[in-house]
Amino acid sequence: MKKLFLSFLGTAGLLAFSIPNASAQKLTDPEIAHVAVTANKIDIDYAEIAQKRSRNQDVEKFAKTMASDHKAVIDQAVALVTKLKVTPKDNGVSQKLMTDADKTKKMLESKSGAAFDKAYIDNEVAYHKAVIAAVENLLIAQAQNAELKSLLQKVDPTLKAHLAHAEMIQSNLNGHAK
Amino acid sequence: MQNRTAPRVLGLLLMAALFYHCSSDTPGKRLPGDSSAAPPNPDFVTITIENMKFSPDSIEVKKGQQVVFVNRDMVNHCITEVHTKAWTSGVIPAGGSWMWVASQTSDYYCAIHAVMKGKIIVR
Numbered sequence: 325m326k327k328l329f330l331s332f333l334g335t336a337g338l339l340a341f342s343i344p345n346a347s348a349q350k351l352t353d354p355e356i357a358h359v360a361v362t363a364n365k366i367d368i369d370y371a372e373i374a375q376k377r378s379r380n381q382d383v384e385k386f387a388k389t390m391a392s393d394h395k396a397v398i399d400q401a402v403a404l405v406t407k408l409k410v411t412p413k414d415n416g417v418s419q420k421l422m423t424d425a426d427k428t429k430k431m432l433e434s435k436s437g438a439a440f441d442k443a444y445i446d447n448e449v450a451y452h453k454a455v456i457a458a459v460e461n462l463l464i465a466q467a468q469n470a471e472l473k474s475l476l477q478k479v480d481p482t483l484k485a486h487l488a489h490a491e492m493i494q495s496n497l498n499g500h501a502k
Numbered sequence: 503m504q505n506r507t508a509p510r511v512l513g514l515l516l517m518a519a520l521f522y523h524c525s526s527d528t529p530g531k532r533l534p535g536d537s538s539a540a541p542p543n544p545d546f547v548t549i550t551i552e553n554m555k556f557s558p559d560s561i562e563v564k565k566g567q568q569v570v571f572v573n574r575d576m577v578n579h580c581i582t583e584v585h586t587k588a589w590t591s592g593v594i595p596a597g598g599s600w601m602w603v604a605s606q607t608s609d610y611y612c613a614i615h616a617v618m619k620g621k622i623i624v625r
Contacts, residue, residue, distance in 0.1 A: 389614050393577045396596065400576050478553075482577060485554035488617040 349417060349462060353472055356463050357405050358412035359421070360476065363455050364394040364401070366425040370447065373432050380441045382493050390448070390486065397479055404475055417462070438497075445494045452487040459483065546570050546601070549620065551579050551594075551612075556620035563604045565624050572599045579618070584609040 351359065367390050374387035405412060428447055435443050459480055467473040546568035550557045552575060563569060573579050573594045581600065582590040590613065591600040604624045612618035 392614075396577045478576065481553040481555070482575070485615050485617055489615055492617060 349466075351415060351417065351462065351466050352413065353467060353469050354405075354410050354413035355415040355417070356467050356472065356476075357401060357410060358414055359417045359458070359463060360401050360479075361398055361412055362418040362421050363458070364398045366421060367394045367448075367451065367455075368398075369425065369429060370432065370444065370451070373429060374440075374444045377432070377436060377440050378444065379437075380497075382496065383441045383444060386448070386489060386493055387444070389489075393482060393486065397482065400475060400478075404471055408469065408471065410469075417458075442497055445490055445497060448490040449487065449494055452483055452490060456480065456483045456487065548572055551575055551618075554615060554618060556618065559620045560623070561621075562623045562625060565604060567604045568601050569604050569622060570599055570601045573597060578614060580613040581610050582613040584611050584619070 371387040371391040371394070374383060375391070378384050378387065428451075432440065432443055432447065459476055464473055464476045464480070467476060547561060547563055548570045549561060549572070551571060551573045554575060556571075561569070571579075571581055571591065571594060573596055576596050578596060579594050580591055581594065581602070588606070588608070589602065591602070593614075594600045604622060607624045608622050610620050610622065
């Protein structure tokens with residue numbers, strides 16, 4: 325099967341995410357649950373770095389929101405898999421997310437000041453675009469359990485609001501405040 | 503004797519059932535925003551927060567009317583007046599609600615998710 329990848333490249337090619345799309349992967353519900361939890365944990369990790377390194381009030385506040393919201397999503401996912409007696413299963417998509425995240429975390433930890441703020445927010449924009457595409461085209465599309473599908477559908481607008489928020493801060497950082 | 507007592511017992515049971523129905527249906531005890539079976543209460547209007555949006559996102563109310571925000575999302579929200587931060591709800595947890603007595607026309611937003619915005623027009 326031909327492998328297609330959704331790639332989102334940030335400035336200077338520093339930010340890269342590749343999430344296999346629906347035509348390249350077939351995931352079971354335990355694997356979908358694992359991808360969902362992993363994707364949320366990664367953004368919490370990014371937020372923790374931002375809360376330590378940024379001195380920009382908007383960026384710090386956004387990072388705090390990301391940590392809180394993604395934890396809430398994980399809590400819901402854990403409650404659901406516990407109820408369904410499903411054990412999330414590691415898989416290629418989760419592993420690819422983690423490999424990419426390790427590179428991104430190293431990149432973020434090498435920056436400070438305004439350069440860090442820009443890198444973090446650019447990453448948040450790219451990451452949320454990639455995750456929204458994965459949730460809509462891969463996870464929701466392939467989820468078999470109705471409650472799991474419903475949870476993913478409920479998460480989607482939250483991710484879209486995060487993306488819009490990140491884009492607003494990105495615009496302000498680039499000097500295009502509205 | 504039996505024929506005279508039975509209707510009395512039945513009557514008492516009916517009265518008890520009616521009393522229970524009325525006391526449990528007191529508007530103040532109903533969760534604001536719970537539209538199930540309840541007649542519209544003119545004393546308050548409900549704005550639902552769901553899917554990261556206010557619904558309705560613009561509403562007209564009378565001065566002094568209670569505006570109840572019900573958070574049906576899985577994340578926290580915080581309703582704050584936009585221009586002067588004249589009023590704020592503080593954090594409304596997932597599944598929680600908060601009431602504001604309409605005193606002035608206000609643009610508001612979620613101070614946690616700044617892209618979520620709404621308007622209350624006070625007449």
